[in-house]
Amino acid sequence: xxxxxxTKLAVHVRAVTKTFGTxxxxxxxxxxxxxxxxxxxxxxxxxxxxxxKTTLLSVIAGTLNFDGGEIDVFGxxxxxxxxxxxxxxxxxxxxxxxxxxxxxxxxxxxxxxxVPLLINGVSRRVAEQKAAAMLDQMGLPGRGxxxxxxxxxxxxxxxxxxxxxxxEPRLVICDEPTSALDKDTGGHIMDLLCAxxxxxxxxxxxVTHDNRIxxxxxxxxxxxxxxxxxxxxQGGNHDLIE
Amino acid sequence: xxxxxxxxxxxDRAKYAMLVGGLTFATMLMTQQSAVFFGxxxxxxxxxxxxxxxxxxxxxxxxxxxxxxxxxxTDVNRVRSVTGVAWAMPxxxxxxxxxxxxxxxxxxxxxxxxxTTLVGRPPIMLRGQLxxxxxxxxxxxxxxxxxxxxxGRAKPLGLGDTFELNDKExxxxxxxxxxxxxxxYPYAYSTYTQALQFAPKQRKMLSLVLAEPAPGxxxxxxxxxxxxxxxxxxxxxDELFWSTIRWYFRNTGIPVAFVSIIVLGFIVGTTISGQTFxxxxxxxxxxxxxxxxxxxSNGLLARMLLVQSFTVGFLGYGIGVLLVTLFGQVVLARGDxxxxxxxxxxxxxxxxxxxxxxxxxxxxxxxxxxxxxxIVFRG
Numbered sequence: 001x002x003x004x005x006x007t008k009l010a011v012h013v014r015a016v017t018k019t020f021g022t023x024x025x026x027x028x029x030x031x032x033x034x035x036x037x038x039x040x041x042x043x044x045x046x047x048x049x050x051x052x053k054t055t056l057l058s059v060i061a062g063t064l065n066f067d068g069g070e071i072d073v074f075g076x077x078x079x080x081x082x083x084x085x086x087x088x089x090x091x092x093x094x095x096x097x098x099x100x101x102x103x104x105x106x107x108x109x110x111x112x113x114x115v116p117l118l119i120n121g122v123s124r125r126v127a128e129q130k131a132a133a134m135l136d137q138m139g140l141p142g143r144g145x146x147x148x149x150x151x152x153x154x155x156x157x158x159x160x161x162x163x164x165x166x167x168e169p170r171l172v173i174c175d176e177p178t179s180a181l182d183k184d185t186g187g188h189i190m191d192l193l194c195a196x197x198x199x200x201x202x203x204x205x206x207v208t209h210d211n212r213i214x215x216x217x218x219x220x221x222x223x224x225x226x227x228x229x230x231x232x233x234q235g236g237n238h239d240l241i242e
Numbered sequence: 243x244x245x246x247x248x249x250x251x252x253x254d255r256a257k258y259a260m261l262v263g264g265l266t267f268a269t270m271l272m273t274q275q276s277a278v279f280f281g282x283x284x285x286x287x288x289x290x291x292x293x294x295x296x297x298x299x300x301x302x303x304x305x306x307x308x309x310x311x312x313x314x315x316t317d318v319n320r321v322r323s324v325t326g327v328a329w330a331m332p333x334x335x336x337x338x339x340x341x342x343x344x345x346x347x348x349x350x351x352x353x354x355x356x357x358t359t360l361v362g363r364p365p366i367m368l369r370g371q372l373x374x375x376x377x378x379x380x381x382x383x384x385x386x387x388x389x390x391x392x393x394g395r396a397k398p399l400g401l402g403d404t405f406e407l408n409d410k411e412x413x414x415x416x417x418x419x420x421x422x423x424x425x426x427y428p429y430a431y432s433t434y435t436q437a438l439q440f441a442p443k444q445r446k447m448l449s450l451v452l453a454e455p456a457p458g459x460x461x462x463x464x465x466x467x468x469x470x471x472x473x474x475x476x477x478x479x480d481e482l483f484w485s486t487i488r489w490y491f492r493n494t495g496i497p498v499a500f501v502s503i504i505v506l507g508f509i510v511g512t513t514i515s516g517q518t519f520x521x522x523x524x525x526x527x528x529x530x531x532x533x534x535x536x537x538x539s540n541g542l543l544a545r546m547l548l549v550q551s552f553t554v555g556f557l558g559y560g561i562g563v564l565l566v567t568l569f570g571q572v573v574l575a576r577g578d579x580x581x582x583x584x585x586x587x588x589x590x591x592x593x594x595x596x597x598x599x600x601x602x603x604x605x606x607x608x609x610x611x612x613x614x615x616x617i618v619f620r621g
Contacts (some may be wrong), residue, residue, distance in 0.1 A: 124245065161397060
């Protein structure tokens with residue numbers, strides 16, 4: 001457990017269900033998931049392909065509707081909010097890091113990083129200043145005006161992390177952040193994410209099945225067949241982390 | 243966000259060029275073909291612009307300005323006697339053959355004006371005096387006539403030169419500017435009496451009567467009164483203009499040919515830009531989904547797509563109209579082609595191009611509207 005980890009809940013998920021399709025084609029992805037993430041921790045959700053971890057990440061992030069149950073993220077009850085308010089919530093409080101980076105190739109790094117600020121209504125000048133400063137923090141000084149395609153995979157993921165953090169979100173959602181990277185680069189990226197999670201009012205949730213990075217987790221939630229099976233780490237089993 | 247939307251668009255150079263090119267082509271096709279069409283329609287009404295009168299009295303069966311049936315010589319006096327007519331003057335219009343220096347013949351549109359008042363005179367005199375047309379065997383020829391009848395001569399025809407008109411000598415006493423006739427005939431003006439001498443004698447020689455309403459009478463009211471009292475057909479200038487246009491719409495394939503090309507331009511523009519823009523949105527769907535996940539509302543994304551679509555629309559339209567204008571300048575400099583570009587035409591094309599852009603953007607907006615932000619988490 002990091003020094004910043006508290007017992008305050010960042011994400012509180014109870015009995016969440018989600019089914020894709022209807023009738024005979026219905027596929028239940030989440031079958032009553034109970035799940036918590038704390039403030040100041042880096043929590044990983046792991047499990048085999050198709051176990052529902054990405055679906056769980058999507059509903060926590062407010063990017064996918066769920067059928068039943070309750071989700072509370074930093075005091076905002078997603079289950080009771082209108083879509084417009086959920087969009088507003090994502091805009092202000094959620095940062096995203098994707099497996100394939102999802103940087104817009106025709107924009108410079110600074111422009112990519114400034115996107116969340118612009119969406120939040122910050123002026124272009126201020127947004128680009130903050131974006132440049134964030135890229136410096138991510139160890140990419142002087143690369144702001146380059147296109148992402150000119151950077152290595154690790155550097156692109158740093159740009160993506162800068163984009164996820166530039167508007168100072170409380171919840172950072174990471175989907176397979178190291179699967180497209182080699183071991184060393186993946187290690188550097190995880191060091192960065194651990195540092196990001198040290199913020200006492202922030203929570204970082206990582207979905208992965210890259211067991212090389214399990215050791216970076218404060219806690220590790222293991223899913224199987226649409227349900228949370230075990231929680232490793234504090235208050236739980238340490239085997240997987242070790 | 244709008245500057246980023248534009249950078250996203252400009253970054254995909256192939257699609258950007260395709261979109262601008264497609265809309266330029268559509269604008270060109272629609273505007274240029276419409277301008278030629280309007281030019282041709284204007285030619286069909288050249289009698290009206292070259293003779294100018296408020297009331298045109300013709301045979302009761304005449305439906306358009308280029309299809310005149312001869313009246314009796316006394317008909318002009320019948321029109322003059324109608325209440326509500328200030329004055330009425332006879333006009334003789336005929337197509338005659340002019341002989342060229344090389345022995346060939348060219349048809350010309352000969353207009354005989356009232357000897358005294360010269361009502362129906364050419365709109366713009368370039369050289370010579372209008373009144374000299376009263377001199378024996380005199381003709382005022384338009385620029386096209388000078389050009390056509392100068393073939394085979396060492397130097398172009400000028401004032402004082404003569405040529406053979408229907409086996410009679412005609413002397414040029416003036417050069418005027420006149421609108422081109424639909425069939426491409428040059429206009430030659432003479433007096434009514436002399437025009438009858440140039441033309442072979444026929445039983446009835448009066449082509450039409452030009453009249454002016456009396457003070458306190460509108461042209462419409464006077465025309466109605468003429469019809470009532472004489473049984474002849476009396477048109478106001480505006481009525482004859484539109485009657486002529488309608489006649490060509492009903493009785494020739496010209497509108498169908500041009501409207502087909504104009505519609506083709508619209509379809510090509512809509513197809514190219516709609517499909518290309520849709521492909522552009524489709525290829526960027528993942529990025530647009532990421533923006534949506536980051537909190538960009540459907541409204542913001544729709545506005546971004548509209549900015550992209552209308553930007554290529556403005557560019558394509560601007561380049562298209564510029565090219566049409568250049569085309570017009572070039573062809574107008576080479577003579578008097580059927581080309582008319584009133585402001586309403588580019589304005590209408592602008593509205594159509596913007597409609598195409600709105601439609602293209604709408605295709606993308608529907609696509610973006612439906613996409614779930616969770617798409618970004620799928621592999």
